[in-house]
Amino acid sequence: MVASRxxxxxxxxxxxxxxxxxxxxxxxxxxxxxxxxxxARFSLAVHEATIAEARxxxxxxxxxxxxxxxLAEYESGRPLTAAPGLEAQGLISLLAxxxxxxxxxxxxxxxxxxxxxxxxxxxxxx
Numbered sequence: 108m109v110a111s112r113x114x115x116x117x118x119x120x121x122x123x124x125x126x127x128x129x130x131x132x133x134x135x136x137x138x139x140x141x142x143x144x145x146x147a148r149f150s151l152a153v154h155e156a157t158i159a160e161a162r163x164x165x166x167x168x169x170x171x172x173x174x175x176x177x178l179a180e181y182e183s184g185r186p187l188t189a190a191p192g193l194e195a196q197g198l199i200s201l202l203a204x205x206x207x208x209x210x211x212x213x214x215x216x217x218x219x220x221x222x223x224x225x226x227x228x229x230x231x232x233x
């Protein structure tokens with residue numbers, strides 16, 4: 108699934124730089140890390156099996172921050188069973204302006220969100 112209008116890299120980066128250090132929400136996912144030192148994790152607030160809000164923490168890579176912000180915006184309000192609604196390729200399509208050599212950061216963002224969703228599902232079934 109891809110949003111109808113692409114988001115702009117500078118806008119997501121600006122918002123992400125402001126929000127990436129916000130205190131985590133109650134459900135905190137595991138860090139997803141690469142050998143190059145990039146890392147990200149999401150935290151979620153879940154209400155009635157729906158992602159009420161998603162926040163993230165990430166290393167200061169502009170592209171990773173922008174992808175995480177775009178994903179947090181896109182996934183908020185989505186039922187846990189339907190999230191993430193975007194695969195990495197959909198996230199790449201959603202966020203216009205990312206240089207080809209930096210698009211691999213979308214995979215990190217999606218994996219980090221999946222980790223938080225998995226913990227949320229495990230907690231709800233315990």
